[in-house]
Amino acid sequence: MSDRIRFVLDGKVRELAGVDPTLTVLRWLREVEHRTGTKEGCAEGDCGACTVVLADLRAGEVRYRAVNACLLFLPALDGKALLTVEDARGADGGLHPVQEAMVACHASQCGFCTPGFVMSLVALYESEPAPSRRRLDDVLAGNLCRCTGYRPIVAAARQAYASGERSALAAQQAQLAALLASVRREGTLALEHGGRRFFAPRTLAALAEILERHPGARLVAGGTDAGLWVTKQHRTLETLVSLASVEELLRVTVTDTHLELGAAVTYADAHAVLAAHHPDLGELVRRIGSQQIRNMGTLAGNVANASPIGDTLPALLALDATLVLQRGGARRELPLDGFFTGYRQTALRPGELIAAIRLPARSPDRAFRAYKVSKRFDQDISAVCGAFAVTLAGDRVRDVRLCYGGAAATPLRARAAERALLGRPWDEAAVAAALPVLDGELAPISDARATAGYRRLVAKNLLRKFQLETAPGRAAPPAGTRVLAAPEEA
């Protein structure tokens, strides 16, 4: 039953058969292909030294996305083109404008992180015109450099854009599109090697059938966590089923009453629509992992993973998200509020999967804010995340949601504190009175990210901050409640 993985490399279609489906693209490049430009820095998707670019066809256009080769299993290449640092140059050996600018701006010192930076910037250069400094920080947050202090790398990005040069990649886009069309797959990708199986179905029906035959299969969407099971925990994964290509799970639906994200929609693809509906949720999603991780990972994966520090979970809870769950042909809906049953435990039944996340449409009388507090601002996991929603009747609290990550064994909804605020005026005194109640609901731990005491304190202070920002009579958030927004004065 074993298919071949078909993808484009070096302008040619490559077919791989008889490979371990959990072999990472990084190891394949380095150990099998001896293509050593792509480096391993951490094997956990945090340093970006292994950054490569995946190209695929989206609405007939070639789309370039930077990803971490260290977390990417080989089958993820199916139907796509893989571009590594060796491909950034033109056929004549001429450097890509990004490479040219990196040399001119002294943007490499030891050079080990450099191929990863090049590929992050190549993906950007081929996708977006004139990025802002903020956008550059965003795109580069997933590439760590220990030598330069980044300034010359940012300068190189700007210089490349200023050159306005068309790259060899852009010049060959039509050929690449044709090649990509030739490797497009209609049916399920099914691989088997050495007792390991991998399936990537195209339809929900095919997915249901596979899950029926392989009830013990692990589901993956972006695979950013599954990658770690292999690279960090050295676990053997016997049967993996990828949701990433299931047509029905890739949909984003916006109606008058709700917004629905299919389970396979990546953070990157969800960002714009989320930001339009709930700016703070958009900002939270922007700060998840890195651009590379957001190009792979999904909100549904974050939910299914059920980590108490899952970055999006408090916000989804505060926004009253509903999960659409599916098993075979049967669907049910479950409020997210009832989903987390214990430390990394969920209400998912055997064989059941999250098909979609549904968020109610934005309500003008409900104020929502999300705050992620981490040791480092970009590309870190929350020490504490607080997400709050309040609806007022006059100046009094009609409805309130206080949700936290990093404050207990599960994503936490502080119901007692919510009750303490109901019907009260939405002012500092009411919040002060609710804080001891909130304190009683928090059960944080101490670990490498933060102490329990700090988590407790920040959780309470975030509620104070929320009140300060949303107090009645405030037309806009008062100046100076967030340090990490752009500086107030230009």
Add this chain to the structure above:
Amino acid sequence: MRRARESRPEAAGAVGAPLGHDSARRHVTGEARYVDDLPEPRDLLHAFLRLSERAHARVTRLDVTGVAAAPGVAAVLTARDLPAENDIGPVLPGDKVFADGLVEYWGQSLFAVAAETLDQARAAASRAGIAYEDLPAVLTVEEALARRSFVLPTQVLRRGASAAARARAPHRLSGRLAIGGQEHFYLEGQVAMALPREGGTFLVHSSTQHPSEVQHLVAKVLGIPASAVTVEVRRMGGAFGGKETQAAPVACVAALLAWRTGRPVKLRLDRDDDMIFTGKRHDFLAEYEVGFDGEGRIRGLDLTLASRCGFSPDLSGAINDRAMLHADNCYHLQDVTITSHRCKTNTVSNTAFRGFGGPQGMMAIEQIVDEIARALALDPLEVRRRNFYGRGERDETPYGMKVEDHLLPELVAELERSSDYPARRRAIARFNAQSPWQKRGIALTPVKFGISFTATEMNQAGALVHVYTDGSVHLNHGGTEMGQGLFIKVAQVVADELGVGVDRVQITATTTDQVPNTSPTAASSGSDLNGQAARAAARTIKKRLAACAAAALGGKPEEVVFAGGQARLGRRALGFAELAALAHRERVSLSATGYYRTPKLHYDRRRQRGRPFYYFAWGAAVAEVQIDTLTGEYRVLRADLLHDCGSSINPAVDLGQVEGGFVQGMGWLTTEELWWDAAGRLGTHAPSTYKIPACGDVPEDFRVTLLHAPNREASVHRSKAVGEPPLMLGISVFHALKDAVAAVGDHRLSPRLDAPATPERVLLAVEELRARRAPAELEEAAE
């Protein structure tokens, strides 16, 4: 955004030109090869190290029979299986290839296995039978001090009578500061590949700053002469001190397994094992009692520095010495006692890291000066300035060295002006007055860093230069390239000397069979030492060529000028290639070694007196930050740096060192936090939990200027060393954060803030200050 001053207009040839890194094109194309990228020999074995899972324990059972029998395994080595010595301590004994019955930190190597694939080696290693008998573990500086647990004897540096001077001073205060360690986080982890060659010799490719030491230690553990081992390193993917001694165990294990199997062996630590297994920057505890006058001048100081050395001495002696020698920073201390405890703990043995103890010593004195300013309600910059070394008076360091090249007063005045410090301090006060939750702070901190190895014998270097008959030049020296741009700088020196273009100079890998007995590339000394040695070699050849040219062109050898690819004598000239071919025909040697030793150095370590440094490098930085007093989060809004590079050999490379050093120093004091659990297990062993600065952490407004002032000492082209000093410019960020926290109490109380100033520590400092402020305000109200 950046202003690097133009290179010296009078600079002739390559020296002074802002040339790119020699490997820049290979970096951006992925063609630059690191050890793990080298073509693998056909019969290569992959090694894996099994690390201990106790901080302090007797190993009561270590059964590797299951490991040896596992699929693909070619060899297993424990401490009992070694052909010669197990100890690889770099200065003093204590560091072992494999633990021998006793583990002294969580992560010490127990045994190594070599197999056909890395997966097989790792799987095999998990099959060992290991049993421990736990022993009490000493994990922290405090515990070690309480138990008088030291790796080396306590040292005292004393001048005058500090206690009496303190007693006489109008004001006194005391305090303590905890200063965290730092993980190097070189992007390329530790790696070595050892290849057995004929006649019982070995070639070892090692990612190391110290090829000669790796060579000697490999020879020692194999029980063979050093001449039978060649160590080669073309480049490292970053090092920062972390590959000075820490590369040796990896190389030794690879070599031992190659010896045992007769096959090439590669050992590459994955990131987690690398961070658990290898040493870091020492964390320090500084305690002080200081007496000062009403102007803020220090009258008497007692400072105790205690560092966590880990289980073995490694380089801790020299590192703690340097901490003591930098506890003055830029300040004259007449009556001073500095006591240095080198604590032994059951944690990884801490090691060299850019600055080598200097940063910790400097942090201590900067804290003291800042506390004095806050106690007197003076601008900390004013108090700093009042304590600066003088010229011709108050100019002797506590260890008896005169501060002769004192650039600081002008440098600080220039930075104060260019950064608009006074106006910005006023603007910050206005901002803070109207901002209840967000506070800003600013600080200017200076740096004086002593250049030379404090172990005088290490201040020497060798080089080898060949000129071929086509006029191309082969350059080799003992320095290693870790990204700092050493190779291009030395090539510039050689090109300049021979009057040829840098493109004629072939840069080659550092290898112990071309230049022997080298010092590590460390202590910022790379270009100073190797630049001079390479220049000496080039001069020797030049002299011989000049004689040939003079004979051919008719004239005196000393009148031959080498420039523009020619040897010129008056109006006549010979092309450099032509001259090289001519010299060869005339049977003149076109190969020479060069050697250099730093002059003027003498240091009596027992008395802690002398001249340990050839000269000082100077710099200063202004940082402005904003903190969120509800969460402790912060941003660095702006940083202005002015740094002394002497007459820079390559201003582009030097600028990169200054910027990168600042950001690394800022990371050390802000988000880079090492965390161990109660059992002594490192919890921050990957970038998911250990947070070095990311792109967005760098101040958007980042103004960096190099101060070009010729070194008054006769360094290579009057340049100055630049590797380490700028790291300490990052101290400005820590003090700006402290200043912002102080704004919470209207600058009437001094914050209690330790390093690293994570958002957590900033928030706790804010809370603690608020708690102290409340009773103080009540008291005031009562009055």
